[in-house]
Amino acid sequence: MGAIYALIALGFVVVFRASGALNFAHVSVMLLGGYMTFQASRLWELGYALGIVVAAVVAGVVALVIYFTVAQPLAGRPVMAVAIATIGVDAALRSGLGAYPPWASERVEVGSPWGADTTRVLGSSVLTSHLWVIAIGAVVVVALVFALERSRWGLRFRAVAEDEEAAAATGVPVRPVMVSAWVLAGMLAALAGALVGTFPRLLQPESAEFAFRAIPAVVIGGLNSVTGAIVGGLLVGFVEIYAAGYAPAAWGVNVHLVAPYALMLAVLLFRAEGLFGTPDVRRL
Amino acid sequence: MAAPTSYPFPPRARRRRPRLQHADFHTTWRSELRLWNSTVKRLAVTALVLLALLAPYLVDGVWMRVATMALIASIAAMSLNLLTGVAGQLSLGHAAFVGIGAYTAAYVTGPLGWTLWVAAPVAMALCGALGLALAPIALRVRGLYLAVVTLGFLFLAGHLFRNWESVTGGVGGARVTPPTVAGVDLLRGGTLAGFELRQYHGYYLVVLALAGLTYLALRNLVRSRTGRDFAAVRDDDLAAGVVGVDVFKAKARAFVISSAFAGLAGVLLGGFLRFINYDQWDLLLSIDYLVMMALGGTGIIGAAIVGALFVTAVPEVLDQLAPHLPLLSEQAGVGLTPPRASAILFGLLLAVVMVAEPLGLYGLWLRLKRYLATWPFSY
Numbered sequence: 082m083g084a085i086y087a088l089i090a091l092g093f094v095v096v097f098r099a100s101g102a103l104n105f106a107h108v109s110v111m112l113l114g115g116y117m118t119f120q121a122s123r124l125w126e127l128g129y130a131l132g133i134v135v136a137a138v139v140a141g142v143v144a145l146v147i148y149f150t151v152a153q154p155l156a157g158r159p160v161m162a163v164a165i166a167t168i169g170v171d172a173a174l175r176s177g178l179g180a181y182p183p184w185a186s187e188r189v190e191v192g193s194p195w196g197a198d199t200t201r202v203l204g205s206s207v208l209t210s211h212l213w214v215i216a217i218g219a220v221v222v223v224a225l226v227f228a229l230e231r232s233r234w235g236l237r238f239r240a241v242a243e244d245e246e247a248a249a250a251t252g253v254p255v256r257p258v259m260v261s262a263w264v265l266a267g268m269l270a271a272l273a274g275a276l277v278g279t280f281p282r283l284l285q286p287e288s289a290e291f292a293f294r295a296i297p298a299v300v301i302g303g304l305n306s307v308t309g310a311i312v313g314g315l316l317v318g319f320v321e322i323y324a325a326g327y328a329p330a331a332w333g334v335n336v337h338l339v340a341p342y343a344l345m346l347a348v349l350l351f352r353a354e355g356l357f358g359t360p361d362v363r364r365l
Numbered sequence: 366m367a368a369p370t371s372y373p374f375p376p377r378a379r380r381r382r383p384r385l386q387h388a389d390f391h392t393t394w395r396s397e398l399r400l401w402n403s404t405v406k407r408l409a410v411t412a413l414v415l416l417a418l419l420a421p422y423l424v425d426g427v428w429m430r431v432a433t434m435a436l437i438a439s440i441a442a443m444s445l446n447l448l449t450g451v452a453g454q455l456s457l458g459h460a461a462f463v464g465i466g467a468y469t470a471a472y473v474t475g476p477l478g479w480t481l482w483v484a485a486p487v488a489m490a491l492c493g494a495l496g497l498a499l500a501p502i503a504l505r506v507r508g509l510y511l512a513v514v515t516l517g518f519l520f521l522a523g524h525l526f527r528n529w530e531s532v533t534g535g536v537g538g539a540r541v542t543p544p545t546v547a548g549v550d551l552l553r554g555g556t557l558a559g560f561e562l563r564q565y566h567g568y569y570l571v572v573l574a575l576a577g578l579t580y581l582a583l584r585n586l587v588r589s590r591t592g593r594d595f596a597a598v599r600d601d602d603l604a605a606g607v608v609g610v611d612v613f614k615a616k617a618r619a620f621v622i623s624s625a626f627a628g629l630a631g632v633l634l635g636g637f638l639r640f641i642n643y644d645q646w647d648l649l650l651s652i653d654y655l656v657m658m659a660l661g662g663t664g665i666i667g668a669a670i671v672g673a674l675f676v677t678a679v680p681e682v683l684d685q686l687a688p689h690l691p692l693l694s695e696q697a698g699v700g701l702t703p704p705r706a707s708a709i710l711f712g713l714l715l716a717v718v719m720v721a722e723p724l725g726l727y728g729l730w731l732r733l734k735r736y737l738a739t740w741p742f743s744y
Contacts, residue, residue, distance in 0.1 A: 150716070161453075161455050162719050162723065164509055166716040167716075168712075169656070170713075172709075173713045176706075176709045177709050180705045293520070293648075304509065335524065336524065336528075338524070339523075342516075342517035343517075345514075346514065346517055349502065349506050350502065353506045353510065
């Protein structure tokens with residue numbers, strides 16, 4: 082759970098750092114990624130891994146389209162405009178997905194190559210697919226952090242995130258960096274969507290709420306912090322599991338689904354920029 | 366001795382209100398600030414009010430339902446416009462306040478046994494208080510963080526609607542007793558003081574009056590000192606604070622007033638629907654209100670009414686046209702149903718409006734006016 086939230090949260094952070102806007106369309110891109118994985122791996126019988134690759138490509142293209150049609154024309158306008166526009170795109174895309182009968186008429190099963198096997202870890206039996214989800218999440222997160230910190234692309238990305246104009250002035254190709262950030266976020270969303278639909282869970286239009294619960298994860302960690310996204314994602318995952326297991330019945334059914342928001346409100350009251358975010362310095 | 370002259374200034378002309386007042390050229394500041402500051406605007410408003418009053422005699426039941434729903438939605442959209450469009454505080458949780466208003470209506474008319482007329486001020490006070498509770502958060506977090514906070518508020522409210530069964534009825538939903546005047550059900554119609562009321566007619570008139578009052582209240586607020594404070598906070602809250610605007614007070618006022626009117630819209634919506642569900646106050650409803658605001662014209666209070674009419678009418682139009690349109694599914698709940706088709710349309714419209722014409726239909730209207738005014742030398 083935490084691993085999936087961290088993946089989704091990373092997608093939000095990557096776009097936020099590049100474009101300075103919260104990309105609400107990330108939610109529907111994640112759902113699309115999950116459904117594409119289902120389509121490719123089950124209906125086209127390409128297998129699980131190839132299915133994820135196909136989904137990642139499709140989601141990357143969709144993210145690219147969103148960048149060129151919405152985010153790029155709105156660059157330089159208030160970030161609120163981008164946020165509102167992506168909310169619109171998200172509503173449209175999600176309704177569109179819900180209107181495609183082969184996918185949305187009932188829950189679909191992406192399944193998993195590991196079936197219902199369990200592995201014994203530290204004396205308790207755990208679904209193998211859970212372990213794989215955690216492993217995939219961890220590998221991707223480490224790879225991404227490494228790319229950000231060590232590669233030439235990461236350097237450029239951080240430069241653009243820091244100050245777009247200064248980066249452009251020193252010769253960083255801003256546009257390609259932006260495009261790559263959006264595509265990368267789309268691919269992360271697709272991977273997360275695929276993992277959301279992996280074995281013990283089924284994919285349904287309501288799976289979009291996974292991505293909505295990743296938003297508190299991002300905010301808890303701090304919108305512009307990669308570390309924050311990872312920690313926030315894990316935290317939200319733990320809070321959700323604990324709320325599901327230990328919350329008193331008087332708090333109502335499904336309290337675990339809203340617990341992340343309560344946690345987020347609490348964190349924001351004490352640290353308005355999130356746990357790992359940098360407070361933005363403003364001047365007139 | 367000659368009477369003192371006012372040389373070199375001509376004697377002060379008696380200020381008369383011109384018979385035809387142009388919208389842009391005024392002789393006094395007062396005249397420019399008037400609510401409808403030109404002759405044409407005054408005539409147009411009069412015509413619109415007359416049309417709205419006569420509408421029940423011109424259209425049949427289905428469209429009366431749509432018109433009433435649209436007017437109720439316009440109250441919510443106008444209040445969102447005050448908060449987001451004028452004061453610049455993006456809220457994704459507006460549907461929650463509308464829902465709280467509706468549940469207040471259910472509780473007040475159900476277990477407490479009072480009428481819907483009592484529920485309205487109660488809901489406005491309750492929602493206003495809740496808005497005040499959000500204000501300190503709005504002071505601490507800005508922009509996107511605030512949007513996320515209001516999103517969280519929406520989900521938490523939804524959780525409460527579902528689980529606080531003693532008040533909200535939980536999953537079973539809640540019933541709102543429709544209002545009556547002198548024993549006449551305003552929704553069904555009847556004869557009231559010698560007046561023949563058709564279906565929805567009475568309720569429509571009540572809603573129309575309240576929507577009109579809401580418009581006047583919010584519009585007057587925008588052109589007051591408080592309204593200018595809101596605009597200053599929207600443009601840059603730090604700068605507003607520096608020049609002496611009490612930022613906290615402005616934000617708190619925007620939240621309180623906006624939430625109170627959203628509560629009013631909720632009461633009216635509850636009374637109209639008679640039965641409310643826990644899951645209808647979701648993000649999609651909030652997005653609908655955003656679309657009404659953005660499509661009409663962000664920051665232009667009255668434009669939200671146009672947006673509300675559009676957003677409420679489109680699903681109904683699609684529903685009626687469904688058999689004749691390709692792609693549209695007539696089977697309930699499967700495929701591209703009219704509600705889904707309109708959600709797709711609204712989502713795309715929201716994006717298109719943001720990219721192409723940030724002022725929405727109002728912006729288009731301004732462009733058209735400018736084009737016609739400078740014709741044939743328009744560019």
